[in-house]
Amino acid sequence: MPRVAVIGAGLAGLTCAKQLQTQGCEVVVLEKSRGAGGRLSTRRTAQAQYDHGAQYFTVRDPGFAAFIEQMCAQGAVAPWQPRLRQRSSEPWYVGTPGMSALGRAQAQGLEVRTQTRVTALVRQGSHWQLDVHEAQAIEGFDVVVVAIPNEQAQVLLQAHAAPWADALALAPMLPCWTMMFSTAQELCAFDADTPSDSAIGWWARNSSKPARAAPAGQHDWVVQATPAWTQAQLEAAPETVAQSLIEAFARAIDVAQVAPIEQPSVHRWLYARRTPGLPALEPTRCSSALGLGVCGDGLSHSRVEQAYLSGLTLAQQIAAQA
Numbered sequence: 001m002p003r004v005a006v007i008g009a010g011l012a013g014l015t016c017a018k019q020l021q022t023q024g025c026e027v028v029v030l031e032k033s034r035g036a037g038g039r040l041s042t043r044r045t046a047q048a049q050y051d052h053g054a055q056y057f058t059v060r061d062p063g064f065a066a067f068i069e070q071m072c073a074q075g076a077v078a079p080w081q082p083r084l085r086q087r088s089s090e091p092w093y094v095g096t097p098g099m100s101a102l103g104r105a106q107a108q109g110l111e112v113r114t115q116t117r118v119t120a121l122v123r124q125g126s127h128w129q130l131d132v133h134e135a136q137a138i139e140g141f142d143v144v145v146v147a148i149p150n151e152q153a154q155v156l157l158q159a160h161a162a163p164w165a166d167a168l169a170l171a172p173m174l175p176c177w178t179m180m181f182s183t184a185q186e187l188c189a190f191d192a193d194t195p196s197d198s199a200i201g202w203w204a205r206n207s208s209k210p211a212r213a214a215p216a217g218q219h220d221w222v223v224q225a226t227p228a229w230t231q232a233q234l235e236a237a238p239e240t241v242a243q244s245l246i247e248a249f250a251r252a253i254d255v256a257q258v259a260p261i262e263q264p265s266v267h268r269w270l271y272a273r274r275t276p277g278l279p280a281l282e283p284t285r286c287s288s289a290l291g292l293g294v295c296g297d298g299l300s301h302s303r304v305e306q307a308y309l310s311g312l313t314l315a316q317q318i319a320a321q322a
């Protein structure tokens, strides 16, 4: 069975890696950040913990449903029933005690090398060498899986698979400023909303999610700007972004003022979600001749379920060609 390098420890990369390992491949996952999970992420501060990437997910595919059922049994996922202005027709799920728990659970049993940013793919005969930022190159892979956002994948693929890189370039990812803060006031009777008439695309009372450990009486909030507002403020100072978003949030929930316990923190996602409305690329693309595959939400829809399914499908293609 082939020796496989998976670049990116988001849910797509981890799922692909896990499936390949189950099928007998020797798999190494390379991740540039300090932990697994990618945009399934939770930031912990002295004040609280906040899911600052994916907020919740829905389940439509039977295979994904079985996986989530297993994750629920392990305690890594639970249903979330926020108070909404309009009831959702589908159940919502979140990682517990934070969104990052889902990635951590999926990483179990895998070799994940963190703080390892792959900068180039180099063809050496019939094998791949991966150049790594400020570290020795890693050699000897039969197959490389690229499981990272489109703009970042494009850079790695351009030299070897230009048509794939060009296809990804046609589906850019949109940015998202995200603000996190806590209040001592309940502020509003709802736990989440998508106000379409302001700078804000989504807000949630993070502390209303299951198994969060907010101190009694404290409310933890995550506010995400729309892509258009983010684009216009892309280079703005974090303090300016926080100030504008706090004011927009107060307008969105119709209160005179929002008083955070401490200065809000902000995070700028450069590649948050795929531009909606564009045609989907093939769910996965794999060339057996080159030993190169691509997966991740950037190929079709930026949904947690889609990331999982793309990783799984690619693994099945690779195993079938081995």
Ligand SMILES: Cc1cc2nc3c(=O)[nH]c(=O)nc-3n(C[C@H](O)[C@H](O)[C@H](O)COP(=O)(O)OP(=O)(O)OC[C@H]3O[C@@H](n4cnc5c(N)ncnc54)[C@H](O)[C@@H]3O)c2cc1C
Pocket (backbone or CB within 6 Å): 007, 008, 009, 010, 011, 012, 013, 030, 031, 032, 033, 036, 037, 038, 039, 040, 052, 053, 054, 055, 056, 057, 058, 116, 117, 118, 119, 147, 148, 149, 152, 176, 178, 224, 269, 271, 272, 273, 295, 296, 297, 298, 301, 302, 303, 304, 305, 307
């Ligand atoms: C703000 C925000 C809100 C969202 N809300 C929702 C939601 O409510 N519901 C929903 O279903 N989805 C939501 N999503 C989308 C969801 O998070 C993604 O669809 C999913 O997590 C993508 O998984 P992935 O594995 O494809 O990519 P990622 O999770 O991005 O994983 C890619 C990994 O690759 C690493 N990486 C990148 N480049 C390199 C490199 N050169 N070398 C090594 N490692 C590298 C990154 O650090 C990252 O860990 C949201 C996303 C964001 C950002």
